[in-house]
Amino acid sequence: xxxxxxxxxxxxxxxxxxxxxxxxxxxxxxxxxxxxxxxxxxxxxxxxxxxxxxxxxxxxxxxxxxxxxxxxxxxxxxxxxxxxxxxxxxxxxxxxxxxxxxxxxxxxxxxxxxxxxxxxxxxxxxxxxxxxxxxxxxxxxxxxxxxxxxxxxxxxxxxxxxxxxxxxxxxxxxxxxxxxxxxxxxxxxxxxxxxxxxxxxxxxxxxxxxxxxxxxxxxxxxxxxxxxxxxxxxxxxxxxxxxxxxxxxxxxxxxxxxxxxxxxxxxxxxxxxxxxxxxxxxxxxxxxxxxxxxxxxxxxxxxxx
Numbered sequence: 001x002x003x004x005x006x007x008x009x010x011x012x013x014x015x016x017x018x019x020x021x022x023x024x025x026x027x028x029x030x031x032x033x034x035x036x037x038x039x040x041x042x043x044x045x046x047x048x049x050x051x052x053x054x055x056x057x058x059x060x061x062x063x064x065x066x067x068x069x070x071x072x073x074x075x076x077x078x079x080x081x082x083x084x085x086x087x088x089x090x091x092x093x094x095x096x097x098x099x100x101x102x103x104x105x106x107x108x109x110x111x112x113x114x115x116x117x118x119x120x121x122x123x124x125x126x127x128x129x130x131x132x133x134x135x136x137x138x139x140x141x142x143x144x145x146x147x148x149x150x151x152x153x154x155x156x157x158x159x160x161x162x163x164x165x166x167x168x169x170x171x172x173x174x175x176x177x178x179x180x181x182x183x184x185x186x187x188x189x190x191x192x193x194x195x196x197x198x199x200x201x202x203x204x205x206x207x208x209x210x211x212x213x214x215x216x217x218x219x220x221x222x223x224x225x226x227x228x229x230x231x232x233x234x235x236x237x238x239x240x241x242x243x244x245x246x247x248x249x250x251x252x253x254x255x256x257x258x259x260x261x262x263x264x265x266x267x268x269x270x271x272x273x274x275x276x277x278x279x280x281x282x283x284x285x286x287x288x289x290x291x292x293x294x295x296x297x298x299x300x301x302x303x304x305x
Contacts, residue, residue: 001301005041006055009069015043016084017069020289029055039301040066045095047142065301070096072282073234073251075211077119086118088282091293093300097143097229097249103299104280111279123275124240126267131172132165133222135215135232138180143229146249154181155188161226161246162197169262176200176211176218176232211235224257224265234278237271251278 003019006029010017019026027035031054045068046056059066072078072088079087092100115121137144139154151157165173173196177185182203189199202214211232216239219225225236225243229250233243237252242265245256255274257265283293 004037009043049140
């Protein structure tokens, strides 16, 4: 089995992917060249608002299976200085979001236990709180490709969300923007002139790859956390809060509640198996390089995707 990845899909600082397996190759992409891979490996997917990456279109044109890599959904203490070979990356057939195939149903606990130890993650019991926390995303990010299939703009989606929330709850809403959506969110909230909707006071206080103490505090004080498919929902689950994922692409979709239950949330959802399964969606750089990840994922190649 021959796998090809293109050099520009391996980034020195954030995605330093390497392969030690025979017949797995990192090569330079040339637009007019034909390649003979059985499987392709790519970083992320083509974004609606991103510069065209011709490698994505080429891979799709071959109709060959592809493994798609992206950052871990468990962001707490994830990409910190130290041994980068222990950094974890999500890898799935055809996509990195929940619509990808990870072959992780009914996974054992071993990888989750190791992840908790490495990243110092502790799962908290469910607790109630004060407000509805909405976690926004980068409006131009590839994770929101599907959002624009239904809504013309991010503002349209956000306005619909607020309207739908108010059908079921008059609880205070705190909006936590992505760093790139801060000014937009502030303007949108100001236009509403609604004292029951306020902007996060801590969203700028964060690390590069994680929300940090500010996000953790806002989650812990919330009643429920809402988002389209943001990784903040994963952190909220670990911190003991019900979540409402607004896209089936969210990695929390299987344990998500619904808007109609905003005032009757389920605090009995069993997270254990979901956490075990989630740990089998991601692999360290060493495990990607030495074939551990492939040993798990190859069933998708052997038996079809």
